[in-house]
Amino acid sequence: MTRHTDDDGDAGDANGTNERGDDPVAERAATDGGVESASGGAESATGGTDSTELDPDAYDPVDVFPGGDLDLREGADSCYKCTSCDTSCPVAEVDDEFPGPKFQGPEQWRLKRKEDHDIDESITSCSNCMRCDDACPSSVPLSQMHNEARGQYVERQMEKLSVEYIRNRILANYRTSASLASKFPRTASFAMNFGPARWAMEKVMGIPKERDFPEFATETFREWWKARGGAKVENPDKRVAYFHGCYSNYNTPEVGKAMVRVYEHFGYEVMVPPQKCSGTPMFANGMLDDARRHAETNVENLVEAIGQGADVIASCTSCSMSLRQEYPELFDLHGIEDLAEHTFEALEYLRIHEDLEGELDAAGGLDDERAFAYHAPCHARNQGLSRQAVETFRDVDGVTMEDVGDSCSGISGTYGWKEEKYEKSMEIGEEMFEHMEDAEGEVGMTECPTCAMQMEHGTGYEIEHPLQLLEDALGA
């Protein structure tokens, strides 16, 4: 078994059972077999680059569309202004100044066809919760339109030296800060939440002092995975590639560990390919170039794993949303559609492929009674997953699982981390806080790391991930 370290210092290996060289380029060449057809076919669309040399500039989403922009005309035409999107928008509900998803999407798209129209600044108030997508009866690609518009606004109209731009860029590139912080987790956890430092951050950077920075784990998930010696189960017929995302790597490795143990319990060989940020916070801040750079790494490595027979699973619903929907909407990369089709949320995948209920039944439930207040993240909703945790655990002995309703938590990734949005973020979340307080359980549950921050922030509850409960219930 050989292992290598990838170029930015993370321990990274797709899985312990594959023989590989230590040189990243040689490794790609050696494993390209699985993705050859995908990369070969897309050469012309991406400027004819050699698939073994990824040149970020050669992967421009607009290359395939004449005229330079994504052609969203068909989507704009489908909008018949029924306003379903506006009534489901959590931001429009609390923000007078926000004209709503219908304006930000199809209407703004039409306006900006004319060269002399700038993108309206209000696009930066869209939190990218993507509820409008789910609400639209005509399948107008609203969030795609918003992402596009936001990207253009940031690229063309935003002052690159402004505090707002720099703050957003730092927030969007959470992975970078987290990667640094995780080198000195205890110091970082302390320093980031040190009162005077927070005061300064608010004054200088616009990061609300009310927020507590998440603690950094003393051992990241990838460090744990490496120390553990990778996968404990080898199974060429049942493989999954785990997209852990930044948060379960740097902050809550217990979620990633639960995922590994649960999947191994069902006989899966778990692969942990090298990966970067899914891009969600970057989309939400209009940093599409940053997002694309990260997507290139992710698509390349995950497609390779798919070539080895794996499906891709994520424990964070925003990560799975990104790989499934936003990637193919925004970028044109080798195998990106293939990745979208092979990506699942971790619990969703088990419910489809295993007799989860039977297994939970056989395991006999929990030894102690535990009650949870469950919040479904917006990005889980959009994937049809808003009820799966409630359903999965409803019949498990010892578990009380209460759905706290369909309100948005309000934090929406980086949105609630901006001083000017903080109060709105808390107003949106108020309904969820109230319902959590009303619920029997004193422990919260959600799939989304930032929803979890908001839940904790608003109620003081400890928050768990469904995979952790699943691990306990299965005795995995």
Added chain:
Amino acid sequence: MAINSDVLVVGGGLAAVAAAVSAAREGADVRLVSHKASTLRQASGLIDALGYVPATEPAKPLRDGPPTAGRNLDPDEWPDPEGPLADPFEGIDRLPESHPYRVVGGDALRDGLDLFDDLAGDAYRGGHTERNALVPTFGGAVKPTARYPAAAEAGLASDDRPMLVVGFRSLTEYDARAFAGRLEAAGVPFDVAGAEVEFAEAFRADAKITRVAKALDHDEEIDGVPAREALAKAVAPHLHDVVDESGGVDRVERVGFPAFLGDDEGDEVREELADRLGADVFEIPMGPPSLPGLRLEDRLFDALDAEGVRFETGNPVVGVESASDGRVETVAVDRNGRTTPYGADAFVLATGGLVGKGLDSDREGVREPVFDLHVDQPEDRYEWFVDDAFGDQPYARFGVRPDERCRPADAEGNVQYQNVFAAGGVVGGADAAREKSASGVSLATGIVAGRQAATEASQ
């Protein structure tokens, strides 16, 4: 392996909920799968059963010769619909034989309405009688309806207390004075005045209805004054706007607002306003975006949860995955281009009509896209409609044709699948827009389809 249940309901509206709950109450393990957020949120929140019996024959015989879309021909003339009906049930016999009410019977409608009363609880009124209520809608029309939100109660047209209707300049689709004028013209038995007040102006010009509702829910401060107080203050000067026939001035006893008086805290908002104004307060149901529809959606989905129905929204059912011997075994649910099989012993199709996209149409024909069920339709596209826009439009009755157990028939009239049942807008035979029967058809067919599916699944 597939995701399995006894009964799988496809759809998320009123018919789907009725079917899911009634199947669950028969003891079936039920799952509901809906593609998008429910279309209930675009509905008025009123539950109609049957308000009118429209004519199915023109006043004069239809013109002869090949249909030509009627250019240069006199439009066909149609008699006015019969109604508004005081009793929805007595009109059923005069509907066409193929109407869903005739197929499943009036008792199914009664059972459906009972089920609704049970699920809606104290949020709805009208269940004490079989008669229709007359509820003013925001166009100034008066709609015969079987059940109405408690929030609309004080506005009933059969009530003779003087009424003030409040409007806001920034709500352009809603003109209170025109509304009052139209009510008077309709001959309502009370004096009514409309007044435009300044309140919504505190919000941006095109503020969302949900924004105003939230502000009232939380009693947010508007320019330093709590929202409910600010609204009452804006309305108060108009409490004596009503002038009766003899020129006397009456203090109004009830005040109507567009339906934005809070979402979660609606009852409390209305009570506080009523207190401050010394008059009953009611909401006038509006078109989309519809808070009464949103509230009903919330209530019905909570009911699904309470009944133990499993549900998920966000992914569409795109077709039959396996079928044999006239039975469907699994359907395919699309998850981002990859399909997942969902198995069940029986299926209920409640995906809606042309607007809800349960039916799909192009120049070639009208199709039901999930099970590819037969949709009865004239071969010639020009026979899909008649010239008079208010006539008996054939396309309005397009849909699958059910038997008395709500199983759709194929082109020959035979049951297409033994274990597939249909309910709601996807069922043909009703002209719901002219009849004011959409909710009733959903409830009546929903309850039959749900029960029959549960029976089929238990065999």
